[in-house]
Amino acid sequence: MSVKAKKWVVVCLLLVLVGTTGYVFYLRNVVNPRVIAELQTDPHGMRARKVMLLSFPDGKILPVNYLREDPHVYAGADFSWWKAFAGDGARVTLLVHGETLHGTARVVLDQPDFKETIFARLRPTVPKWLPDWLNGKLVIITLDSAASALE
Secondary structure: OOHHHHHHHHHHHHHHHHHHHHHHHHHHHHHHHHHHHHHHHOOOOOHHHOEEEEEOOOOOEEEEEEEEEOOEEEEEEOOHHHHHHOOOOEEEEEEEOOEEEEEEEEEEOOOHHHHHHHHHHHOOOOOOOOOHHHOOEEEEEEEHHHHHHHO
16 A cells, blocks of 8 residues: 555544544534433423433433333443443433333343344334444333332
């Protein structure tokens, strides 16, 4: 590879890195606060039909797409926030249509067929050609009401 070609590769990689960093910054600091405010002030609006607020144990709040099929709520994690729910999972609070729910969230990493079945309903418009590693991780939240009904 020539020196000129190597320079172009470096420039392109830097542009991708800067663009990705800018996009993540924009989501976290512009889009997410607006969506959070909208879901809190208009819990029965159009956006609330597909988006809930997910509160982490550390206090972080994220708007995420969801599918509620009692006794579970399913979410697709596109960034690394799913790691908070690896292993035994973690306690979470949800705001769904103005209703505050509590439960335990865990990420499913070892059941691709189950994930595909849920994602077909959660994300029906995702292109079939999209590689699995770009299609996010499946997070399952078991609602407290379900856990207490089993006791």
